[in-house]
Amino acid sequence: MGWLELGPDEWNAVRLSLRVSLWATIASLPLGILVAWVLARKSFWGKSILNGIVHLPLILPPVVTGYLLLLTFGRRGPAGAFLESCCGIVFSFRWTGAALACAVMAFPLMVRAIRLSIEAVDRRLEAAAGTLGAHPAWVFATITLPLILPGIVAGMILAFAKAMGEFGATITFVSNIPGETQTLPSAIYTFTQVPGGDVGALRLTLVSIAIAMAALVASEVLARRISRRMDIE
Amino acid sequence: MTLSVDIRHRQGAFDLEAAFESGGRLTALFGTSGSGKTTLVNLVAGLLRPAEGRIAIDGRVLVDTAAGIVVPAHRRRIGYVFQDARLFPHLTVGQNLRYGRFFTPPGERYADEAGVVDLLGIGHLLDRRPGHLSGGEKQRVAIGRALIASPLLILMDEPLASLDDARKGEILPYIERLRDETRIPVVYVSHSIAEVSRLATDVVVLSGGRVRAAGPAAEVLSRPDALPTGERDETGALVDLEIASQDDAFGLTVLRSSAGEWRLPRIDRPVGTKVRARIRARDVMIMTQAPVGISALNVLAARVEHVTSGEGADALVTLRCGTDRLLARITRRSIHALDLAAGREVYTVVKSVTFDGGNPAHAAPRVTALE
Numbered sequence: 001m002g003w004l005e006l007g008p009d010e011w012n013a014v015r016l017s018l019r020v021s022l023w024a025t026i027a028s029l030p031l032g033i034l035v036a037w038v039l040a041r042k043s044f045w046g047k048s049i050l051n052g053i054v055h056l057p058l059i060l061p062p063v064v065t066g067y068l069l070l071l072t073f074g075r076r077g078p079a080g081a082f083l084e085s086c087c088g089i090v091f092s093f094r095w096t097g098a099a100l101a102c103a104v105m106a107f108p109l110m111v112r113a114i115r116l117s118i119e120a121v122d123r124r125l126e127a128a129a130g131t132l133g134a135h136p137a138w139v140f141a142t143i144t145l146p147l148i149l150p151g152i153v154a155g156m157i158l159a160f161a162k163a164m165g166e167f168g169a170t171i172t173f174v175s176n177i178p179g180e181t182q183t184l185p186s187a188i189y190t191f192t193q194v195p196g197g198d199v200g201a202l203r204l205t206l207v208s209i210a211i212a213m214a215a216l217v218a219s220e221v222l223a224r225r226i227s228r229r230m231d232i233e
Numbered sequence: 234m235t236l237s238v239d240i241r242h243r244q245g246a247f248d249l250e251a252a253f254e255s256g257g258r259l260t261a262l263f264g265t266s267g268s269g270k271t272t273l274v275n276l277v278a279g280l281l282r283p284a285e286g287r288i289a290i291d292g293r294v295l296v297d298t299a300a301g302i303v304v305p306a307h308r309r310r311i312g313y314v315f316q317d318a319r320l321f322p323h324l325t326v327g328q329n330l331r332y333g334r335f336f337t338p339p340g341e342r343y344a345d346e347a348g349v350v351d352l353l354g355i356g357h358l359l360d361r362r363p364g365h366l367s368g369g370e371k372q373r374v375a376i377g378r379a380l381i382a383s384p385l386l387i388l389m390d391e392p393l394a395s396l397d398d399a400r401k402g403e404i405l406p407y408i409e410r411l412r413d414e415t416r417i418p419v420v421y422v423s424h425s426i427a428e429v430s431r432l433a434t435d436v437v438v439l440s441g442g443r444v445r446a447a448g449p450a451a452e453v454l455s456r457p458d459a460l461p462t463g464e465r466d467e468t469g470a471l472v473d474l475e476i477a478s479q480d481d482a483f484g485l486t487v488l489r490s491s492a493g494e495w496r497l498p499r500i501d502r503p504v505g506t507k508v509r510a511r512i513r514a515r516d517v518m519i520m521t522q523a524p525v526g527i528s529a530l531n532v533l534a535a536r537v538e539h540v541t542s543g544e545g546a547d548a549l550v551t552l553r554c555g556t557d558r559l560l561a562r563i564t565r566r567s568i569h570a571l572d573l574a575a576g577r578e579v580y581t582v583v584k585s586v587t588f589d590g591g592n593p594a595h596a597a598p599r600v601t602a603l604e
Binding site for chain 1: 278279280305306307308309310311312313315317319321322323332333335336337378379382
C-alpha cells in the first residue's frame with residue numbers, strides 16, 4: 001500500500017486546498033447572509049440585476065469568471081491595484097487569489113441555500129419578538145439567525161464543496177504554482193499531463209473523495225443536531 | 234389607564250374607521266370575523282401603521298400621523314398574546330419567558346417572574362421546548378412571556394380561538410386572575426359572547442370596520458343593536474350578584490342583587506362571593522300582575538324602560554329592576570296584548586341564568602332557574 005503515501009508536494013496541495021476552501025467559505029459568509037437577506041426580504045429597483053450578478057458565476061464558463069477576476073483583481077486591475085496600495089492585499093498568483101476565485105464561484109450556491117431558509121422563516125415570530133421590545137437588529141440576531149442556522153450550514157457545506165472542486169476560474173486567475181496556488185484539482189490535472197502520473201492522480205482523487213464525504217457527513221450530523229434542538233414539528 | 238384610539242386605516246378593500254376610549258381593566262374588542270378587530274390591535278401594537286389618526290395610552294402618544302409620530306413596535310412596551318402563541322421554537326420555555334425582560338429598561342422591570350410563573354401554573358414547563366407543549370400550555374406561556382416583559386398594556390387576540398372547550402376552561406381562570414390580580418390593563422379580542430361577558434369590564438363592539446358601541450360591559454352587552462346579527466339570540470343583560478346565604482334544606486343558594494333576591498341551584502362558593510350572571514332576553518317572561526301560585530322562584534318587580542320592535546314577530550323590552558337592567562324578548566303580539574309601554578310597572582320571571590361570570594364551581598355554565 002506504499003503507493004497511497006502522499007508526497008510533500010501532494011500534501012501541500014491538500015493543505016492548500018483546505019485552507020483556500022475554508023477561507024473562501026468563511027470570508028464570504030457575512031456577505032452571503034446579507035445578500036440572501038436582501039434578496040429574500042427587500043424589494044427595490046434593480047433587485048433582479050443584483051440577483052443576476054450573484055448567479056452569474058453559476059452560468060458563465062469558469063474560465064470567463066477567472067479572466068474577469070484577473071482583469072479586475074490582477075496587479076494592474078482597478079480593484080487589485082487599489083487593494084494593494086491601500087491594504088497591501090495582493091490576489092494575483094497568491095493563494096488568496098485562489099480563495100477569492102473559489103468564493104466567487106461558490107457564492108451563488110451559498111446565497112441560494114441561505115435565501116431559501118430565510119424565506120421559510122415565520123415572520124410572525126419576528127413580529128412577536130418586536131412586541132417584546134427587541135430592536136429589528138436584535139430580532140435578526142436572536143430569532144432569524146438561529147432559525148436559519150440549518151440553511152447557513154447547508155450553504156457553507158455547498159460552498160466548501162464547490163470551492164474544493166473549483167478549477168477553471170482558479171487556474172485562469174492565479175495559475176498553477178505548486179505550494180502557492182496549486183490546489184487539489186490543479187494538482188490532479190498536472191499529474192494527468194505527465195507520463196506516469198496516473199498513480200499520483202488516483203491518490204489525490206481518493207483524498208478528494210474522502211474530504212467531500214467527510215464534509216457531507218459533518219453537515220448531516222450538524223443539521224440533525226440543530227433541528228433536534230429546535231424540535232420543529 | 235386610558236387607551237384612546239381614533240384612526241382610519243385601509244387594507245385592500247377593507248376600510249377601518251374607529252374611535253373609542255376605554256379605561257377598563259379588561260376591554261373587549263367584540264365582533265364577528267372580518268369586523269376589523271385584529272387590524273385594530275395590530276395598529277395599537279405597532280405591527281401596522283394607520284393611514285391617519287392617533288393612538289395614545291394615558292396621554293403617551295403611540296401614533297399621531299398629523300404630528301408625524303409613529304413609535305415603532307419595539308418601543309411601545311405593549312405585550313401581545315397572539316391567537317397562535319408564536320413561541321420561539323429554538324428557545325426553552327424559560328428562555329421564551331425571559332426574552333422580553335432583556336429588552337425592558339432595568340428601571341421599568343416591574344414584573345415578578347416567579348409570581349407570573351406561579352400565576353399561570355407553568356413552573357413545571359420551564360426546561361421544555363415549545364414543540365412539546367399542548368395548545369393550552371403554549372397559550373399560558375405566551376401570556377407569561379408578554380407579562381414578564383413588564384408591559385404597560387396587554388393585547389390578546391382571540392387567545393382561546395384555537396383551543397377546544399376543555400382547554401378554554403383551563404385558561405379562562407388565568408385570564409381572570411390576570412385581570413383581577415395584576416395592574417396591567419388588557420385589551421381582549423374575541424368573537425365569543427360567552428368569553429366577553431365573562432371577562433370584560435368594558436366592551437367595544439366592532440362591525441364592518443366601524444365601532445357600533447363602546448362602554449361598560451353590562452351596558453353595551455344589553456343593547457340589542459350592539460351584538461352582531463348572528464349573536465342576537467344571545468342578547469341579554471349582565472347582572473352582578475352576591476351570594477347572600479345557602480339554603481341547605483332545599484339545596485339552593487340565595488343571591489342578592491339590587492332588584493331583590495334570587496334563588497338558584499346550589500353554588501358552592503362562600504357567602505359574600507360576587508358572581509356575574511348573564512340573563513338572555515329569551516329567558517325572561519313579563520307579567521302585568523304579580524303572579525299567584527307560580528312555581529318559578531325568581532319573580533322580580535320591574536319597570537318597562539323601553540320597547541324596541543321592528544317588522545318581525547319579536548320585540549325587545551328593556552326593563553329596570555332596581556339599578557340593574559334586564560332584557561326580555563317577547564312577541565310583538567304580546568306587547569300589543571299586554572299594552573306594554575315605557576313606564577309600565579310589571580313583573581318578570583327569569584327562566585334561566587347563565588354564569589359566564591367566572592364560577593368555576595359550575596362545569597355547565599347555564600343554570601336553569603328552579604321552578
